[in-house]
Amino acid sequence: EADIYQTPRYLVIGTGKKITLECSQTMGHDKMYWYQQDPGMELHLIHYSYGVNSTEKGDLSSESTVSRIRTEHFPLTLESARPSHTSQYLCASSNTRGGYGYTFGSGTRLTVV
Amino acid sequence: GIQVEQSPPDLILQEGANSTLRCNFSDSVNNLQWFHQNPWGQLINLFYIPSGTKQNGRLSATTVATERYSLLYISSSQTTDSGVYFCAVALQAGTALIFGKGTTLSVSS
Numbered sequence: 131e132a133d134i135y136q137t138p139r140y141l142v143i144g145t146g147k148k149i150t151l152e153c154s155q156t157m158g159h160d161k162m163y164w165y166q167q168d169p170g171m172e173l174h175l176i177h178y179s180y181g182v183n184s185t186e187k188g189d190l191s192s193e194s195t196v197s198r199i200r201t202e203h204f205p206l207t208l209e210s211a212r213p214s215h216t217s218q219y220l221c222a223s224s225n226t227r228g229g230y231g232y233t234f235g236s237g238t239r240l241t242v243v
Numbered sequence: 244g245i246q247v248e249q250s251p252p253d254l255i256l257q258e259g260a261n262s263t264l265r266c267n268f269s270d271s272v273n274n275l276q277w278f279h280q281n282p283w284g285q286l287i288n289l290f291y292i293p294s295g296t297k298q299n300g301r302l303s304a305t306t307v308a309t310e311r312y313s314l315l316y317i318s319s320s321q322t323t324d325s326g327v328y329f330c331a332v333a334l335q336a337g338t339a340l341i342f343g344k345g346t347t348l349s350v351s352s
Contacts, residue, residue, distance in 0.1 A: 161337065165342075170327075170347070172344045172345060173342040175340075180337070189244075218284065224337075226337050230274055230336050232276060232278075232288055234278075236284070
């Protein structure tokens with residue numbers, strides 16, 4: 131079944147560690163996005179990509195990087211995790227030819243101790 | 244940047260009641276979507292509705308682009324409707340969405 135997958139689902143790590151959050155989709159969507167959401171709050175755009183080798187920063191992109199080497203894969207990397215990075219990270223995709231509706235993954239809940 | 248305001252921020256209903264959620268936006272948009280986030284955090288796309296009216300079962304949505312607002316109607320609410328409803332917009336159809344703060348709906352039996 132075509133879907134969008136995020137791993138890990140939960141992650142607890144120590145301050146200063148480098149981490150990569152994985153996001154993959156099997157729907158053939160050309161556009162992918164990363165959002166950050168604190169509990170009960172709005173979603174903030176971190177990074178987005180409109181195609182392979184195309185990435186842009188959102189409003190809240192500091193201290194993280196992304197890559198888009200393959201259409202289906204859009205990983206998010208934190209070079210040095212801090213307690214302020216504790217949050218939920220949501221990946222989404224959409225298709226130019228499919229009506230632009232977003233599909234979200236289940237999210238990664240990150241805790242930095 | 245574009246501003247998205249949702250109202251009311253919180254809504255408490257008895258099962259079977261109807262409700263209307265509102266989304267106001269500050270600029271002309273070519274992409275507007277409604278989402279439901281369930282209590283486990285999963286976001287589900289309800290409607291892609293930059294203009295006009297759509298219906299899906301007990302849910303319907305209307306966007307009046309010229310007046311910069313959209314409405315989400317929930318009829319005969321059920322406990323499974325509980326969660327947070329987000330409105331999100333973009334100036335152009337294929338660009339990244341900006342989200343409002345959401346309306347938290349609680350439906351009790």
